[in-house]
């Protein structure tokens with residue numbers, strides 16, 4: 001059976017990164033993903049760039065490309081305009097998020113939580129969009145508790161989300177327990193695990209602290225021991241993440257969503273090991 005893949009990018013900030021991204025999406029298009037997605041900067045900072053990148057990827061690959069849309073700091077009118085622009089461009093799927101404002105910036109928009117955005121999109125556009133939302137098997141860092149976060153996720157589903165993509169994690173049990181809890185609460189939408197390839201330890205550690213993703217001690221210790229030896233970090237990372245993906249797929253995950261960081265090779269190496277790259 002074909003594995004459902006999706007690949008996430010961020011909008012390029014320079015011509016050089018744009019050229020790199022072009023090579024990346026062409027290389028990953030060979031894997032025939034269900035869609036590519038493009039992130040959306042907090043407070044609308046990449047609004048035009050997100051749409052531009054989505055349209056370019058769709059035009060160049062002929063595959064579906066999906067914009068993320070975050071609501072924190074935005075007014076209803078702004079979101080209404082963006083939705084209209086997406087519709088004019090024939091975009092049928094979005095990833096709906098709250099987003100994070102840069103520290104020091106006040107949130108005085110019309111939305112507090114992603115569930116309010118999902119509700120708004122449904123009220124404005126009915127069933128037009130397929131809506132993906134975020135899920136957190138290890139709980140969102142600002143959540144009052146694991147249970148409260150599960151309830152927050154449930155609110156997004158009740159508001160009309162069609163599917164979810166998880167924050168990345170390296171412990172497959174976190175995903176399977178979360179999935180079981182969701183099913184117990186009557187949440188039936190597909191929940192696709194988000195996969196973060198490991199290529200740079202310092203960067204990963206910093207990012208994981210911020211977004212509340214745990215790097216298990218045994219992985220941390222091994223990565224630390226490689227120091228500046230990027231080749232060993234890369235080889236170990238591919239090995240660990242291949243094992244994780246394999247367990248997730250064997251356990252029934254409905255697909256894999258890769259946080260590519262705009263680079264093809266780490267994701268390709270993992271997909272090659274999983275036999276997902278056509279020869």
Ligand code: FAD
Nearest residue numbers: 039040068097098099113114134140142143149152165167
């Ligand atoms: P929410 O679901 O609103 O949850 C945020 C917090 O509020 C959680 O702690 C939740 O428990 C709590 N909460 C929710 N509802 C309630 C309530 N009614 N009462 C009390 N507490 C509540 N960020 C970007 O800026 N741009 C992107 O493109 C982007 N893409 C992402 C893609 C994926 C797949 C993922 C997993 C994350 C992405 N993010 C992106 C990061 C995301 O915006 C942050 O993780 C953000 O902190 C939370 O967004 P959310 O949509 O999960 O928020």
